[in-house]
Every structure is written in C-alpha cells, then in structure tokens.
Amino acid sequence: xxxxxxxxxxxxxxxxxxxxxxxxxxxxxxxxxxxxxxxxxxxxxxxxxxxxxxxxxxxxxxxxxxxxxxxxxxxxxxxxxxxxxxxxxxxxxxxxxxxxxxxxxxxxxxxxxxxxxxxxxxxxxxxxxxxxxxxxxxxxxxxxxxxxxxxxxxxxxxxxxxxxxxxxxxxxxxxxxxxxxxxxxxxxxxxxxxxxxxxxxxxxxxxxxxxxxxxxxxxxxxxxxxxxxxxxxxxxxxxxxxxxxxxxxxxxxxxxxxxxxxxxxxxxxxxxxxxxxxxxxxxxxxxxxxxx
Amino acid sequence: xxxxxxxxxxxxxxxxxxxxxxxxxxxxxxxxxxxxxxxxxxxxxxxxxxxxxxxxxxxxxxxxxxxxxxxxxxxxxxxxxxxxxxxxxxxxxxxxxxxxxxxxxxxxxxxxxxxxxxxxxxxxxxxxxxxxxxxxxxxxxxxxxxxxxxxxxxxxxxxxxxxxxxxxxxxxxxxxxxxxxxxxxxxxxxxxxxxxxxxxxxxxxxxxxxxxxxxxxxxxxxxxxxxxxxxxxxxxxxxxxxxxxxxxxxxxxxxxxxxxxxxxxxxxxxxxxxxxxxxxxxxxxxxxxxxxxxxxxxxxxxxxxxxxxxxxxxxxxxxxxxxxxxxxxxxxxxxxxxxxxxxxxxxxxxxxxxxxxxxxxxxxxxxxxxxxxxxxxxxx
Numbered sequence: 163x164x165x166x167x168x169x170x171x172x173x174x175x176x177x178x179x180x181x182x183x184x185x186x187x188x189x190x191x192x193x194x195x196x197x198x199x200x201x202x203x204x205x206x207x208x209x210x211x212x213x214x215x216x217x218x219x220x221x222x223x224x225x226x227x228x229x230x231x232x233x234x235x236x237x238x239x240x241x242x243x244x245x246x247x248x249x250x251x252x253x254x255x256x257x258x259x260x261x262x263x264x265x266x267x268x269x270x271x272x273x274x275x276x277x278x279x280x281x282x283x284x285x286x287x288x289x290x291x292x293x294x295x296x297x298x299x300x301x302x303x304x305x306x307x308x309x310x311x312x313x314x315x316x317x318x319x320x321x322x323x324x325x326x327x328x329x330x331x332x333x334x335x336x337x338x339x340x341x342x343x344x345x346x347x348x349x350x351x352x353x354x355x356x357x358x359x360x361x362x363x364x365x366x367x368x369x370x371x372x373x374x375x376x377x378x379x380x381x382x383x384x385x386x387x388x389x390x391x392x393x394x395x396x397x398x399x400x401x402x403x404x405x406x407x408x409x410x411x412x413x414x415x416x417x418x419x420x421x422x423x424x425x426x427x428x429x430x431x432x433x434x435x436x437x438x439x440x441x442x443x444x445x446x447x448x449x450x451x452x453x454x
Numbered sequence: 455x456x457x458x459x460x461x462x463x464x465x466x467x468x469x470x471x472x473x474x475x476x477x478x479x480x481x482x483x484x485x486x487x488x489x490x491x492x493x494x495x496x497x498x499x500x501x502x503x504x505x506x507x508x509x510x511x512x513x514x515x516x517x518x519x520x521x522x523x524x525x526x527x528x529x530x531x532x533x534x535x536x537x538x539x540x541x542x543x544x545x546x547x548x549x550x551x552x553x554x555x556x557x558x559x560x561x562x563x564x565x566x567x568x569x570x571x572x573x574x575x576x577x578x579x580x581x582x583x584x585x586x587x588x589x590x591x592x593x594x595x596x597x598x599x600x601x602x603x604x605x606x607x608x609x610x611x612x613x614x615x616x617x618x619x620x621x622x623x624x625x626x627x628x629x630x631x632x633x634x635x636x637x638x639x640x641x642x643x644x645x646x647x648x649x650x651x652x653x654x655x656x657x658x659x660x661x662x663x664x665x666x667x668x669x670x671x672x673x674x675x676x677x678x679x680x681x682x683x684x685x686x687x688x689x690x691x692x693x694x695x696x697x698x699x700x701x702x703x704x705x706x707x708x709x710x711x712x713x714x715x716x717x718x719x720x721x722x723x724x725x726x727x728x729x730x731x732x733x734x735x736x737x738x739x740x741x742x743x744x745x746x747x748x749x750x751x752x753x754x755x756x757x758x759x760x761x762x763x764x765x766x767x768x769x770x771x772x773x774x775x776x777x778x779x780x781x782x783x784x785x786x787x788x789x790x791x792x793x794x795x796x797x798x799x800x801x802x803x804x805x806x807x808x809x810x811x812x813x814x815x816x817x818x819x820x821x822x823x824x825x826x827x828x829x830x831x832x833x834x
Contacts, residue, residue, distance in 0.1 A: 198599055248799045254598045255545045259737055260798050262730050267791025270784045278784075386606075386726070393603060428614040431607040438592065438607075442600050 178411025179311035183366035185403030187359030193335035194355035203385020204268035209364025238360020390434035396447020526650040528751035531708035540742035543677030548609035554724035556709025561628035571635035582706020590698030616721035740806030
C-alpha cells in the first residue's frame, strides 16, 4: 500500500468522523423540529473555546469534555426554548435564516469573550502511530476520534430506538401534532433534540481542536462544510450522517492528495450538486414526492 | 395551459373605487393579497427619498456622498433578493456570487477598453441573467431546503471559479478603470451617485408595476401554494425562471456598480458572508415590502459607521472606546444576529413593520388628542 493511499484513508476517516458528528446533530434537529441548522459551526466554536479554557486552566481531557458536553447540552436546549419554540410553523427558509442569525450572534459573542486568536492547547496525545498494514497507521488521536464518533452514533441510535425518550422523539419527528395529542410534551422533546445536537457539535469542535490549532473562524466554516456530507447521507437518516461524512471525507482527502488542497471544498459542493440532480433524498433519506 | 393564468388575474383583480365598500378592511381579499394598497404612503416615501437625494447631492460632503452611493448600490441588490424570496417564495443563498459575476464582467471589460458607460453595465445585466437561468433550471425541480443547498453550492463554485480566474489573469485583483460617458467620468462621486439612484428608481418603478399586475399575482400565487397555483393555470416554469433571471440580472448590475465605486475587484469580497449578510438584511428591513429591503441596505452601511461614531463619543472613557473601536465588526455582527432573531420572533415585517406600527401609534395619539380637544370644546 502506497503512502498516498494510506494518507487518503486516514485523513478521510478522521475528517469524515468530524462531519459525521456535526451531521448527527443536524439530522436530529431536522427530524425533530424541521429546522435546517446553519448554526452547528457556532456550537463547534463554543465547544472548542470552552475546552481550550478548561484545559489551559489545568483541567485534563476528560474534565474538558464533560464541561463542553454539559455547557452545550444546556445551551442547545435553551436556544430551542428561547428562539425556535417561538418560530414553530414558520417556513423552512425563515427558520434557516434564523439559524444564520443565531450562528452569527453566538460566534460574535464567543469571539468578543475569547478573542479571535488561534486556540492553543497543550498536546493531549503522543504522535506514536500504530501500524495496521504496512504504511497504514493511526495515531492515538485518530483512534480516539473514531472511537468517540462511533460511540456517539451507537448511543444515539440505541437511545432513539430502544428507550421511551427516543420513542417520543421519533413520534415528534414523525408528526408533531399527533404526538402532542397522545400526550407527548413536544416542546421538551424538541428542546432535548437541540440539546443533543449542541452536545455532539461541541464535541466535534473539541476533536477538531485536538487535531489542529485552528482559529475560531475556520472552526465555524467547518460547520458549513459538513452540509454536502449530510445531504449525501440523507437529511433525516442518523446512520446516513456517518456514512455520508466518511464518503465525503475520503473524496476530499483523495482530492487533496492527487489534485490539490484548494479543490477540496469546491469538489464537495460539486458532489452536492450532483446528488441534488440525481438523488436528492441522499443514500438513506426518505424521498419527498410532489408531482404536478 | 398557457394563457389560462389570466383566470387568476380576474379572480384576484383589485376592487375599483366604489365597487365594494369593504376594500380597505383587514379581512378583504384585496387586503390579504396585498393588492391595491393606498398610494399615500408610497407618495410620502418618494417625497422623502427625493428630498434626501437632493440634500445629499447638493449639501453632502464627499464622505456622505460615498456612503449614500453604497446604500443605493446595496439597495439595488437587496430589492432584487426580495424579488426572489419575498415575492416569489423561492430561496437564494448566493447573491454575492452573482454580484461577483457583474463585478468581474465590469472589471474585465474596463481593461479591454470597453469603457463607454452603459455598455459594461448592460453586459453585466445579460451575464447575470444567464447565471440566473443556470440557477433557475435546478430551481424548477426543487423547493425550500434543496433549492437552498443548490444556491449554496453555486455560491461556492462561482466563488472558486472567480478565484481561479483572478489567479490566472490578475493575481492581485482587477483594478477597475471607470467608464466614461462623453466627458463625464463615472469614478466622480456625483455622476456615480446619480447613475445608482436612477438604476434603483427604474428598478423600483418596474417592480412596483409588475407586483401590482399579472406577474405579481402569479408570483404571489406560487409563493402561497405552488400546487394550487399550477391548478389555477399559473405557468410555474415561466414565472419561476423569470424571477430568477430578472433578479440575478439586477444583482449583477449592482455588482458592476459596486465595482465602479470600490475601484477594485477581489474574489474575497464576494464571500458567503456577504451573501448571508444581504439575505439577513432583507429580513431585518422587512421582507415582501417595497421599502424594507432598502432599509436593510441602509442598516448594512450605517451600522458600522454608527458604531464608529459611538466609539468616538466615549472620549471620557478610553477603555470602552478602545474596546469598541477594536471589536467594531464583531459588535456589528452581534447586533445583526440579535436584531434578526428579535425581528423573526416579534415582527415579521422587520424595521418597516416597526415604522408602520410607530406611525399608526402616532396617528392614534393625534386622534386621541383631537378627540379630547373637541370634547372640551363641546363641554365649554
């Protein structure tokens, strides 16, 4: 196996895991409340900045992740309750524009508090690579990223399909009005969806921060870069978010190695256009048919 | 099918004066479809507008003239965006990309020696229309979410193409040689301002006429319910494409005029950020109204200026002044974001709606005072 192919596989999987983590929150929000969220990037920025503060303040990896999870869980729920519970029944474009405003607001406030400089944290993982086959090896950080992502997906899937709370969430996603008639508290359930989305996006921000030393602006734009992956997987499919994320991640990594890094984003959006024209519901999504 | 959309026009024809007593009532068909409003607010608005234009033109400093021109240019673009999502119910997240098409066209033509005034702007108009057609064709298949993603993808792809084009031709960006019309040079502030104002005025008059007539009703019908509109005989393909092409052509003209004012074209200017700002501003100003998008353009230009002025006011409190002048862009962003959320939650018609409420409140106060004085007169 040549070194190039190994780089493509490793980078693709890791990027794909970050896309998947953003995507899972996106899908949960979209299914539960019908909102297309452009604010996932802002949650990532918050996650990365809070994690940076905790770790630089003496906390270790676990404490930092717990702090980020708690803060963004509460933050996500509050945002639904404050903003989107009041926009129920609005046009999809209106709520999407609202998430743009929300993202701008959160990012601006975060940068006013923390400042726009790059987020520096002490190295959390050694650079040692565990070699699997010849040149194909993974560092501790990459293994951690992938395990965390797969773990989150398993927890969310079990939670959605095997617990009473998950049943209620799926009921709200399927038909909010009917769910309300059967006694499900729609507002609480939707707030929970936003809380989970905040948490997963925040952890995606943490993982991105662990891998690079980014400035907050580039963290924010990753939130948008995940959109092609989400569409490829299907907007309302939780496993699709991971599969789509990994596929787009692999394509982008291949483009970066064989064509050039500048082409990464534009190729992702080209794929997005192609999917829209050929199969708009994505790989696992449910088709929405309206014929005239 | 084509031609039978006229039924719709007869169905929703505005009542002529004297035809029905209930025309102005909130519940009447005319009021609900926003057809045939009273001409007085528009007339008042035009008067104020003309007064403002004249006072800026004759009394304003160079700086005021510059900012006013910028407002008018953004106004052209925001009005064109409102055409898409305020009037037709379609969606676009890529106005900055289309501005870039206009700007690059103008810049390239100026270096080729094609700098006689209306020609580059007209070519930008045509190119913008062609790009609009390209966006409109997938737009025929999709609504809402999918259309939003299509336009987002096009924003990235056009921006990337502009980057490559600039990289091949002019690494440092294009310098725009301003066009001339006889001896008038368009880089001079006054002719440029007048050109902008004329373009905006022509656009507003044309659109006002269209919104009141058959096209406006077709767009209004397909905004409210596409299936129902189609059943009524509205030709969806025709009207959707017309909105996309028209709006994009106008946006490209805005981009060309913007390039003339800035004097330089850089692909980084026409980013997704600019697109989102333009969309957000239409919502803040008041989506689906004539005045709202222009108020949005005013906000885009004046909010940073206002913050600058404000930081100058804090002279006795240097830390606050420094903080504000250093974080101006972020504070402006926070205000945009917060204002957008508040407006979407509490007042869908934006600043325009707020102003309308204010005027109504003022009128009620006047009536109240008038009533009180009358009662006092009767008592006496």
